[in-house]
Ligand SMILES: Nc1nc2c(ncn2[C@@H]2O[C@H](COP(=O)(O)OP(=O)(O)OP(=O)(O)O)[C@@H](O)[C@H]2O)c(=O)[nH]1
């Protein structure tokens with residue numbers, strides 16, 4: 001058990017994880033660290049964490065019943081308000097655990113939905129989160145416990161759907177179809193805007209990637225160099241998971257007068273609730289209309305392989321994996337050359353969004369796209385890659401690659 005220091009007075013949270021020792025998944029240490037960051041992003045205070053090694057999940061209690069009783073003791077001892085599980089729980093598991101622990105029980109999905117509910121600002125964002133919350137709650141109505149009741153407060157109880165949750169199945173179903181209808185309307189408006197934009201024929205570059213990789217910082221840096229009317233338009237970039245929730249589309253002008261559009265997107269995270277991806281497909285649709293995807297990766301993260309895979313999986317799910325993608329390894333200012341490991345095929349760039357390293361190369365690539373938009377094919381993309389080969393090597397690294405030819409397109 002790990003005890004965290006410097007804890008202010010507020011909603012005190014105990015973190016619980018299960019280690020199924022699967023090699024294909026993010027390590028349990030990283031996953032629990034990520035959960036800790038998610039708790040902070042939701043405004044909670046991580047007090048302590050417990051991990052149980054298991055071969056399989058217990059259908060009634062998720063972890064062993066004995067462990068649940070142990071958790072009850074920790075909660076009393078550490079004055080815990082809320083217990084957050086690192087995975088999605090069934091309604092019955094939540095109720096069973098709550099009966100023993102007598103605290104609010106939250107799972108990872110509820111936590112993520114709660115952060116989104118707190119941060120969504122646009123009408124569309126709010127509708128999307130409410131839809132995801134309702135779809136999550138629907139099969140769990142029977143298991144309703146403290147965490148899902150309307151009398152609760154704090155993490156897991158927020159969101160636009162909160163007031164409307166009269167916990168009646170028919171009411172929820174009606175609300176779901178109402179939201180879906182409203183989202184269709186929003187989609188129509190977006191399509192009209194998109195058509196207008198298409199007329200201007202400006203190429204679109206979309207920044208995608210794992211949460212906290214530095215997408216918004218990169219957008220700000222690019223706009224600082226070549227943004228139009230940049231004043232007061234800086235996007236929110238912060239050391240916090242899901243700092244960005246809504247897509248922002250900005251116009252940039254290169255010194256030679258060429259314009260292009262650049263868009264930031266919501267970051268991905270491992271075990272991102274499926275309902276949420278589903279609900280956010282509307283927003284993520286912007287990616288579908290992009291001419292180039294810049295996949296931003298935090299190269300200082302030791303789980304970068306899993307982070308890359310998580311992003312590529314979502315991209316695949318959105319059916320846009322055939323788009324031209326440049327992998328942009330960010331934060332090179334924070335890492336020693338010899339520690340930089342990567343084995344990704346295709347074009348790549350090594351940059352520091354914070355210190356502006358190699359941003360000019362990135363802008364140059366965008367320029368080449370903007371000037372040749374109408375012949376934007378994989379061949380052109382290949383040329384761009386060759387022209388910028390200098391930037392496609394890690395900064396200061398000695399010949400990591402001997403051939404400038406990408407392995408795969
Ligand atoms: N050292 C270093 N830190 C960086 C760099 N780029 C971004 N950061 C930091 O990384 C943190 C996350 O940056 P954001 O730009 O908000 O990341 P994001 O990908 O937009 O994150 P979400 O919106 O949560 O998906 C911030 O604290 C940034 O200051 C970089 O090149 N070097």
Ligand SMILES: [Mg+2]
Pocket residue numbers: 215216217236237243244264267
């Ligand atoms: Mg962001």
